[in-house]
Amino acid sequence: MAKLTYSTDEILADHSYAKPHVEAGYTLHGGFDAGGKYISPRTLNRWPAINAWSEALKARGHALIDSSQQLMAHGSFPNVAQQSLLLDLGLGQTLWDSLSVTGVVEARGKMLATAEAPDFQPVVVEDISQTATGHLNKGLLRAHGLDEGGDGVLGGHDAMWFAVRDMLFGKQAYPHAEVPESLSKPDAGRLIPQLPPDHERWILLLMNVLMIEVRAENFFNFCTTVMRDPRNFRDRRDVAMHAADLVDRIRQDEAPHVGYLAVVISELRSFTFKTVDGKQIKGAAFIDPVWRGMVQWHSVTNVEWDRTERRKEFQQMFDKRGNGAELMRQFENLGQKEAA
Ligand SMILES: [Fe+2]
Ligand SMILES: [Fe+2]
Numbered sequence: 001m002a003k004l005t006y007s008t009d010e011i012l013a014d015h016s017y018a019k020p021h022v023e024a025g026y027t028l029h030g031g032f033d034a035g036g037k038y039i040s041p042r043t044l045n046r047w048p049a050i051n052a053w054s055e056a057l058k059a060r061g062h063a064l065i066d067s068s069q070q071l072m073a074h075g076s077f078p079n080v081a082q083q084s085l086l087l088d089l090g091l092g093q094t095l096w097d098s099l100s101v102t103g104v105v106e107a108r109g110k111m112l113a114t115a116e117a118p119d120f121q122p123v124v125v126e127d128i129s130q131t132a133t134g135h136l137n138k139g140l141l142r143a144h145g146l147d148e149g150g151d152g153v154l155g156g157h158d159a160m161w162f163a164v165r166d167m168l169f170g171k172q173a174y175p176h177a178e179v180p181e182s183l184s185k186p187d188a189g190r191l192i193p194q195l196p197p198d199h200e201r202w203i204l205l206l207m208n209v210l211m212i213e214v215r216a217e218n219f220f221n222f223c224t225t226v227m228r229d230p231r232n233f234r235d236r237r238d239v240a241m242h243a244a245d246l247v248d249r250i251r252q253d254e255a256p257h258v259g260y261l262a263v264v265i266s267e268l269r270s271f272t273f274k275t276v277d278g279k280q281i282k283g284a285a286f287i288d289p290v291w292r293g294m295v296q297w298h299s300v301t302n303v304e305w306d307r308t309e310r311r312k313e314f315q316q317m318f319d320k321r322g323n324g325a326e327l328m329r330q331f332e333n334l335g336q337k338e339a340a
Contacts, residue, residue: 002052004130006045011139012146013044021154023246024163029147029154030249040253041154042143050259053132057263062270065291067262069221071214073299076222077307078314081334083226087233089327091317094310095226096169097177102219103161104179105212110149110156112141112209118198125272125280132263133271140260147253160250164223167243168233184208185297192286194275203268207291210261211298213254220251265291 017031017039029041054064078086083095117136121128128134150156185208192200226232227244269284318327 002055003048004052004056006049006135006138008139008142010045011049011135012042012046012143014042015039015044021249023160024167026155026159026163027153028160029150029156030253038249038252040249040256041147043256046139046143046256047259049135050132050256050263053130053135053267054259054263056130057266057270060270062266064266065262065269067210067214067258069214069217071211071295071299072218072303074303074307076218077303077310077335078331079335080222080225080229082331083222084229084231085331085334086314087226088231089321092169093174094313094317096165096174098219099161099165099168099223100177101179102216103158103165104177105183106148106156106161107158108149109147109209110145110158113145113149115141115145117141117202118196120199120268120271123195123199123274125274128267128271131267132260133267136264144257144260147257157250157253160246164243164246167239167246168227168236183212185211185294185302191290191293194277194279194281194286195273196276203287203290204294206261206264207294208298210258210265211294213258213261215298215303216254217251217258220247220254223247224251 015031015033018034019032019036021028021030021032021038031039031041033039057064078094086092086094119137120133124133132140146156148157150159185204190197190200192203195203224244224247227240227247230237233240265287269282269287271283273281273283273286275281314331315324315328318324318331321327
C-alpha cells in the first residue's frame with residue numbers, strides 16, 4: 001500500500017542535487033542530477049504523494065477531473081506565425097509584455113506559501129487525513145507558493161521569467177508592462193451556499209488557480225515554439241534556444257501544481273459534505289456546476305474578451321507604422337491559416 005500520509009517537511013523535501021540551478025547570475029530553485037537532467041524543487045516526496053492520492057481516489061471508484069489542454073477551446077493569440085510576423089516587424093513589445101506579466105503574476109502566487117486554507121474535515125463526513133485535501137496546509141500550498149515566488153534565497157518562477165525575457169530582448173528593452181489586477185473569474189456572489197463562506201472562497205480560489213495553471217501551460221507551448229523557431233531571434237539563436245530550455249524547466253515545475261489541484265478538486269467531488277443547515281450532500285452536486293462555470297470563463301469567455309482587447313492593441317501598433325490596414329490583413333491571414 002502506497003504511503004498516503006506525509007509531514008510538511010516530507011512534502012517540502014528536495015532531491016539531493018548534483019549541480020545547483022544557476023542562470024545569468026541568479027541562483028534558482030531546483031537543480032540537476034549527475035546526468036545533467038533538471039529536477040524540480042520540492043518534488044522528492046511531493047510527486048509520489050500526488051500520484052498515491054490520485055491512485056487512492058481512483059481505487060475508491062472516482063475519476064480524476066480533466067485538467068489537460070483539451071479544456072482550452074482556443075489556441076494562443078497571437079499564434080506562432082503571427083508572433084513571427086510581429087518580431088520581423090520589430091514589434092517585440094507585446095511578447096516582452098506577456099513575459100513581464102507572467103513573471104509578476106507568478107510572483108503573486110507566492111501568497112500561497114503563507115496562506116492557510118480552512119480545515120475541510122469539519123465539513124466532510126469521510127476521514128480526509130490520507131488525501132491531498134488533508135495536506136493543503138501540510139506543505140502543498142507552501143511548496144506551490146515557494147515554487148512561484150522563490151524562498152528568499154533561491155529564485156522561483158518570477159525570477160526565471162524575467163531571466164527568459166532579458167535573455168531574449170536585453171534588460172529594459174521596453175518600458176514596464178501594465179499588469180492586470182487579477183486573473184481570476186470575477187466574484188459572482190455565493191455559488192456554494194451549502195458550505196461556510198470561507199470553504200466556498202477556498203474552493204473557488206483553488207479552481208481559479210488550477211485554470212490559471214492550465215492557461216499558463218498554453219502560453220508555455222507558445223513560448224517554446226516561438227523561441228525554437230529558427231526564423232525568430234535570428235541574431236541570437238543560442239540564447240533563444242537556451243531561454244526555451246528555461247521555460248521547459250518552469251513547465252516541469254508547474255506539473256505538480258496542476259497535479260495536486262486536480263486531485264483536490266476531484267476529491268472534493270467524491271466527498272460527502274455536511275451542509276450549514278445540517279444536511280448531507282455529495283460534493284459532485286455542487287462542485288460540478290461551479291467547475292464547469294470556471295472552465296467556461298477561463299477557456300472561452302475571458303479568452304475571447306482578451307482577444308478582442310489585444311486585437312485593438314495590434315491594430316494601433318500597425319496603424320502607427322502607416323500601413324495599418326495592409327499589416328492587419330497579413331496578420332489576420334496568418335490567424336486564418338491556423339484556424340483552417
Ligand atoms: Fe509558476
Ligand atoms: Fe504554478
